[in-house]
Amino acid sequence: MIKPKLLLGLLALVAAFKSQAQEVTWTPDQIKSFSSDYKGARSADGRPMVDDALIERLKHISIEEAWGYLRNKGYHNQFDAGWTVIGNGVLAGRVLTAQYMPNRPDVNDKIVAKGKDEQRIGSPNSWPIDMLGKGDVYVADGYGKIIDGTLIGDNLGNAIYAKSGTGVVFDAGARDVEGLEKIDGFVGFVRGLDPSYIREMMLTCINCPIRIGRATVMPGDLVLGKKEGVVFIPAQFAEELIQNAEFVALRDEFGHLRLNEGKYTPGEIDRRWTDNIKEDFLKWVKAHPEKLQMTPKEFEDYTKERNW
Incomplete structure (x- = not known):
């Protein structure tokens, strides 16, 4: 027989879990819990806030050195290659994650309704962009979809760069590449290019753990993108x-x-x-x-x- 105090505690835990599970975005407490090894400053959404000066220095290090350090720490799944790169230069910043899945109407309807309750504006694929700050990099798991999986075109690219001043890593497609390459300073790592529009994809969460190819990525990681590919660095090691x-x-x-x-x-x-x-x-x-x-x-x- 469960004691009354224990029962009340279990009910409170279940209620808290249900409350958090209904959010489109992970709560600050959830993000802090999964990044508790990081002891520095944090943004309002709970992500580790690695200093801008460190991010600037990150641009000058090699992918190989970052990869080697992480491997020595036991982090073997932080790098991915095989990208189509848009723009010139180095991509470096703090990760804001988003996860997409093939569309399922009953699930998507609930996500859209929840977004409306949270007073989010526009279609779900614009919601992560609204949350970006300077120095953030929008990193999205689009399950490798290129045709009808173009998460970015020149309109969204301009919006992303205006908010972040960086670029994107999308395990998905891109369109309007000529327009994107006119954005001075924008750097994008995508799986391929296609003129199609996004179709039959749904946003399932923001600032949650995601998979990018063979890498596991957490909100608040640092990302470094160069010719070889992209490496994701847990904030506590930055x-x-x-x-x-x-x-x-x-x-x-x-x-x-x-x-x-x-x-x-x-x-x-x-x-x-x-x-x-x-x-x-x-x-x-x-x-x-x-x-x-x-x-x-x-x-x-x-x-x-x-x-x-």
Whole structure:
């Protein structure tokens, strides 16, 4: 027999779950619960709010370094390739997620009705755009649909860029590519291009966990998109990952320089460095402070903890 207090607690838990399950968007508490390893600032919707300065530094690191760091942490499913890229440059920012599924009228009707109750404006595929802020990247699971799966055209592209100043990652199609490429600064990663309009797709949730190809993506992750593909970085690793990648890039630049000068052999550079090479490297960095993305103090602290 269930005790009255326990029964009341279970009923409250079920009621809370039902209340949350009816929302189109995950609640801030749900997002915080699933990203509790992150201890920094958050946006009003509950997503981790990694600092803009870190996102700017993220643009300069390599996909390989980000991928390698995450693999070493046990995160093996954070990268995906095989994209059609719209625009030029690097895509970097905080992830806002959306999930789409093949249309099912009884489910879609309830989502549309819920959106109306929440006073959302327009069709469901515009709702995530309304939530974007500067530095956000709209990342959508469109289950790889290209024909009749064009989640973006030039009108929505202009709206997205006006809100975020970044771009998109859509596991789906795009249309109006000539118009999209006229948006200066916009970068899009999509599965393919097609002139069709979106049909028989429904939005099922916003700011929930999604799958992008072989990657699992959470709201508030950082995304880095370059020629190789896109990598999704859990917010709790952002600062350390970026510092690690910056250090490795400096180490590689120094190593290439000294190899070209003939000062060291490949065997000396490719193994654990001797104290003399370490000292030479630190003097070189001190003589070229313009090469540092982190502050000199951050670099000094990092090298003290670094396992060379």
